[in-house]
Amino acid sequence: MIxxxxxxxxxxxxxxxxxxxxxxxxxxxLSGILEHVDRIGExxxxxVEPTSHVVELENVxxxxxxxxxxxxxxxxxxxxxxxDGAFRAPSPQADSQ
Amino acid sequence: xxxxxxxxxxxxxxxxxxxxxxxxxxFDAWRAAAAGDELNAYLWRAEDGVEGTGGxxxxxxxxxxDIFCTEGVPTTAGSRILxxxxxxxxxTAVRRLGEAGARVLGKTNMDEFAMGSSSENSAFxxxxxxWDRGRVPGGSSGGSxxxxxxxxxxxxxxxxxxxxxxxxxxxxxxVGLKPTYGAISRYGMIAFASSLDQCGALxxxxxxxxxxxxxxxxxxxxxxxxxxxxxxxxxxxxxxxxGLRFAVPGELARDAIDSGVRAVFEATLETIERLGGAIxxxxxxxxxxxxxxxxxxxxxxxxxxxxxxxxxxYGMRAEGAGDLTEMYEKTRAEGFGAEVKRRIMLGTYVxxxxxxxxxxxxxxxxxxxxxxxxxxxxxxxxxxxxxTSPSVAFGLGEKTDDPLAMxxxxxxxxxxxLAGLPAISIPAGLAEPxxxxxxxxxxxxxxxxxxxxxRLLEAAFALEREIGFDAKxxxxxxx
Numbered sequence: 001m002i003x004x005x006x007x008x009x010x011x012x013x014x015x016x017x018x019x020x021x022x023x024x025x026x027x028x029x030l031s032g033i034l035e036h037v038d039r040i041g042e043x044x045x046x047x048v049e050p051t052s053h054v055v056e057l058e059n060v061x062x063x064x065x066x067x068x069x070x071x072x073x074x075x076x077x078x079x080x081x082x083x084d085g086a087f088r089a090p091s092p093q094a095d096s097q
Numbered sequence: 098x099x100x101x102x103x104x105x106x107x108x109x110x111x112x113x114x115x116x117x118x119x120x121x122x123x124f125d126a127w128r129a130a131a132a133g134d135e136l137n138a139y140l141w142r143a144e145d146g147v148e149g150t151g152g153x154x155x156x157x158x159x160x161x162x163d164i165f166c167t168e169g170v171p172t173t174a175g176s177r178i179l180x181x182x183x184x185x186x187x188x189t190a191v192r193r194l195g196e197a198g199a200r201v202l203g204k205t206n207m208d209e210f211a212m213g214s215s216s217e218n219s220a221f222x223x224x225x226x227x228w229d230r231g232r233v234p235g236g237s238s239g240g241s242x243x244x245x246x247x248x249x250x251x252x253x254x255x256x257x258x259x260x261x262x263x264x265x266x267x268x269x270x271x272v273g274l275k276p277t278y279g280a281i282s283r284y285g286m287i288a289f290a291s292s293l294d295q296c297g298a299l300x301x302x303x304x305x306x307x308x309x310x311x312x313x314x315x316x317x318x319x320x321x322x323x324x325x326x327x328x329x330x331x332x333x334x335x336x337x338x339x340g341l342r343f344a345v346p347g348e349l350a351r352d353a354i355d356s357g358v359r360a361v362f363e364a365t366l367e368t369i370e371r372l373g374g375a376i377x378x379x380x381x382x383x384x385x386x387x388x389x390x391x392x393x394x395x396x397x398x399x400x401x402x403x404x405x406x407x408x409x410x411y412g413m414r415a416e417g418a419g420d421l422t423e424m425y426e427k428t429r430a431e432g433f434g435a436e437v438k439r440r441i442m443l444g445t446y447v448x449x450x451x452x453x454x455x456x457x458x459x460x461x462x463x464x465x466x467x468x469x470x471x472x473x474x475x476x477x478x479x480x481x482x483x484x485t486s487p488s489v490a491f492g493l494g495e496k497t498d499d500p501l502a503m504x505x506x507x508x509x510x511x512x513x514x515l516a517g518l519p520a521i522s523i524p525a526g527l528a529e530p531x532x533x534x535x536x537x538x539x540x541x542x543x544x545x546x547x548x549x550x551x552r553l554l555e556a557a558f559a560l561e562r563e564i565g566f567d568a569k570x571x572x573x574x575x576x
Contacts, residue, residue: 007442014400014445015407016438017426026442029500033443036501037389037456040463050461051468053292053322054517055279055547060321074185080414089409092421 001031101126106157106252106305107332113156120156121146124200127158131203131249136225136234138244141171142203152198154312160250162241163204164211165191165296166285170201174287175209175237177220178412178432188285189317190254190296197312202250205240209434210403211261211289213237214506217497218436225493227269227570228537232490235265235506241299242269246538247570252309253299258290259391260485260510262297263522267485267540270524270568272561274298274306274554277547278517279324281310282317290398293391293514303523303558307332310550326550333551333558339373341556343543344478346381353508355488357528361539362484365525368563369482374556379474381481383466387512388504390467393447393460394515399437400444406432439500468516475546480556483509485522485540489530513544520544521557524566538568 007027011018018026076082081089101123104112112118124147131142140163150156161167164174166184173179191201208218216224216239224239226232227247234243238255241262245253246269255262257275266273274297281296288294298309311330317323345366354362366376408414408428415431418424433441447456474481487508496503513520525541543560545553 002446006446010442010446010449013449014441015404015422015425015429016433016441017430018438019430022435022438026439029439030443030446032501033392033504034446037393037460040386040389040393040459041455043383043386043459043463043466045459045462045466048462048465050458051464051515052461054464054468054515055277055322055324057279057322057324062318070185075410077185078182078411080408080412087409090418090421090424 001034002027102130102248105301107308109251110154110157110308120150121148123156124158127202127251131244134249136227136230136243136247136249137222138205138224138240138247138249139203140173140206140221140240143201147200150198150200152196154194154308155198157199158202158251159194159199160203160205160241160244160253161191161201162207162238162253162255164207164256164287165254166287167191167201167204170204172204172287173221174211175207175219175221176432176434176437178406178428180220180413182412186285189282189319190286190313193315194254194312199312205238205244205253207240208237209437210287210399211237211256211258212399212436212440214260214264214503215491215496216240216265217493218434220434223493226490229490229535232492232537233268235268235486235490237261238299239265242266242271242273245269245299245301246271251301252305254296254309254313255299256286257295257297257514258293258395259514260507262299263510263520263540263542264486264507266299266522268490268538270538270566270570272300272303272306272524273522274310275513275520276310276314276326276550277519279322280326280519280548280550281313282315282320282323284317284319288402290395291402292398293395303521303554303561304332306521307554326548328551330550330554333554335555335559336562337373338369338556338559341374341480342478343369343374343376344379344474344481345376346384346481346483347378348381348385349483353487354484355528355531357531358484358486358488358539361526361528362541365541365560365564366482369560372559372563377478379478381470381474381512383463383470384512386463387467387515388508390460390463390515391511392443392504393456394464396440396444397448397457398444400441400448403437403441464515467512471516471518479545479552481544483542485509485542489528489537489539509542518544518547519550519553521553523557523561523564525564526566527568
């Protein structure tokens with residue numbers, strides 16, 4: 001039901017690189033799971049509201065008071081490549097470097 | 098020292114409060130026990146003892162699922178992508194336990210990002226079941242369940258998205274409590290499926306579960322969906338079930354349940370009647386579609402939540418990528434395991450253009466139907482009861498090649514998660530696996546209306562007392 005092309009398309013959307021073996025396996029596994037899921041297609045759900053939150057909540061508000069945020073060095077500490085007080089990442093365009 | 102390890106948390110807390118035991122001595126006894134972990138239950142263990150704590154849980158060691166952020170302590174969620182990560186802050190759940198006097202004994206192994214029902218999806222190796230090391234402890238909170246069931250911790254916390262506290266509790270012969278969605282703050286709990294994730298307790302008995310819940314529950318400004326439990330939680334004391342009405346779902350596919358599990362379930366229904374409770378079959382027509390709805394909604398939310406692991410702000414980054422997109426793709430390919438990739442793919446697919454209404458929209462409507470089924474049942478009954486898991490603990494590797502078979506082990510726990518309801522699994526007896534072999538624990542699940550935790554705990558307490566489950570790993574061989 002899900003073919004190779006669809007797997008590759010979704011993998012691109014999800015920013016996941018899959019190797020050849022993973023692509024083949026994923027196509028079969030996702031098809032199997034969706035085949036089971038498709039049973040909900042048989043239910044009559046006309047006029048049924050979708051659930052977005054299970055517990056009824058009014059808008060939750062708090063006073064808008066400034067608080068100190070975390071120090072920059074604490075936030076940068078777990079980063080793989082901090083530089084000059086910022087998160088460093090490769091350029092979005094490969095040939096710009 | 099072994100005498101200390103036999104106390105329940107409530108007993109130990111009482112003796113510590115009375116000055117009969119020193120908090121530090123109790124904590125150290127458990128540190129020594131945890132050091133003997135042969136189940137791969139722990140990913141990190143406390144190196145220091147405790148001193149100078151006070152409060153209702155003073156000196157109580159808690160095994161904490163490695164999905165809860167703990168300042169300065171490694172927190173991996175069972176994933177290679179977070180290997181070595183030490184968060185700069187502590188989750189509200191762990192902080193509240195600390196304020197009650199409890200201390201983190203260790204961080205427990207789990208299915209990667211809580212995705213799994215066997216704890217085999219950990220990047221750090223599978224957890225073994227304390228009753229039979231050739232079998233899984235359940236998942237995803239398998240490390241927490243194995244630690245408590247295997248005598249490596251007096252109590253633990255975990256998370257339950259579709260059964261991840263109740264199912265491993267059932268498979269390890271302990272109590273697992275999933276509170277109402279919103280009872281406990283999710284702040285600092287690494288997100289899997291935010292509309293379903295809920296923190297809860299894994300304990301030796303119902304009283305200990307109540308004790309942990311009392312400390313954990315409450316509104317938190319850092320989680321706007323947290324509301325707490327009005328009136329708090331007290332130790333349960335009820336001794337009978339007179340006047341209480343229990344519903345067994347009429348659609349409960351009895352033939353999908355292992356015969357040994359079914360026998361324990363039927364015997365527990367008789368125990369309920371003996372205590373004065375009434376058992377009636379009641380319709381819950383959409384519950385059987387729970388797995389379908391869940392495996393659309395949970396992966397959809399996961400695919401969004403896990404977008405944050407991009408190799409930029411924390412965690413690992415793959416080497417040798419030429420540009421930003423390649424870095425993202427390589428990092429996620431190397432950092433995530435097979436099940437996490439599968440769910441990200443599934444979630445991205447069902448949310449993608451052209452499929453959203455057919456899958457996500459429909460699943461959210463099925464969720465509404467499941468919740469209304471429960472609402473109708475609770476108009477007539479006090480509780481709904483089911484087996485927690487269709488089988489006892491299954492073998493390591495038995496379901497790893499068949500994702501759908503693995504998903505079906507959450508058949509009885511997923512509907513309550515979709516409806517946001519509180520549910521508890523208590524050990525109800527032992528049963529042989531369908532293929533034969535030594536007897537293993539069987540859990541019994543009780544479900545209550547939203548925020549009716551106190552009533553749920555009272556009923557579970559009365560039932561637990563009457564069942565008198567006292568088997569321990571190594572003694573359950575049954576000849």
